Amino acid sequence: MSLWREAVLGVTRQPRVQQFVVEHALVRPLRDRFVAGETLEQALSVAHALAAAGFRLSLDHLGEEVDSPEAAERAVDDYLAVVEAIARERLPSGISIKLTQLGLAQDPAACQARLERLLATAQRAGVFVRVDMEGSVYTQATLDLVRAVWPRYRNVGVVLQAYLHRTARDLRAVLAEGISVRLCKGAYAEPPTIAYASKAAVDANYARLLRTLLAAEPYAAIATHDEALIARAQALAAQFQRPRDRFEFQMLYGVRRDLQRHLLEQGYRVRIYLPYGAEWYPYLTRRLAERPANLLFLARALWAERNGRGAEAA
Helix, strand or coil: CCHHHHHHHHHHCCHHHHHHHHHCHHHHHHHHHHCCCCCHHHHHHHHHHHHHCCCEEEEEECCCCCCCHHHHHHHHHHHHHHHHHHHHCCCCEEEEECHHHHCCCCCHHHHHHHHHHHHHHHHHHCCCEEECCCCHHHHHHHHHHHHHHCCCCCCEEEEEECCECCHHHHHHHHHHCCCEEEEECCCCCCCCCCECCCHHHHHHHHHHHHHHHHHCCCCEEEECCCHHHHHHHHHHHHHCCCCHHHEEEEEECCCCHHHHHHHHHCCCCEEEEEEECCCCHHHHHHHHHHCHHHHHHHHHHHHHHHHCCCCCCC
């Protein structure tokens, strides 16, 4: 993990910082830049605007590791409501889920049962389910669960993280089974024994993995805002004569909106990862860690709060 990311995550995990960010309206413009509201209704409003502009979507009800079966059941119910809304409003959207929301850490068997319940409903509604990858402690369990449900539910795919040393092996294995992969860089804090430590090393591995991803048959999702890697993906797609309806670029809501529009204008499929929900703080801190300008906004907001002034969103 880079020193910058380590420092930012260390600061944002401080209770006083979290309390300020969560409670103060002053920081809301920054939250709203990256999070499509706290309710499903707010997220749907944003989703309709993006769909009208030509973007595909992946709705994500934010939340991570639950601490009880009841909380896991509530998470499933929340996602079933999202699936119903997507079908009802005919949005070009899938959903993104984290298995720790469904109780992976407490009971993998119960988690699988909840996942299958969700996949069955989504399959009937024609909605694709992308299983997000979390910290490395859950990598193998996540892959095991996706593989377990894949023979019965072909409306599921998984995310792999380019910063992990193991990903080249995982990517080949998952693609060989026909499972769609979303390739991202990775945003969790990991030690150098598990993950590449520098941006240059992560980028180089991502470029290598792109060749494997785009040479394979399953539908490919390329999740990056890096223009050099996007150009690499475009060149590889052309080299392998891969039709544009067999892959897509995926980007985060609020990040590089200019690049999102540019790719769309070039005729590429672009899917926006659209997070929403009350549990937005951990997600926002990862965005802060990725881009210094975002943390600069937070610092300005803290200074303005102390001195009785406002601040503009980054």
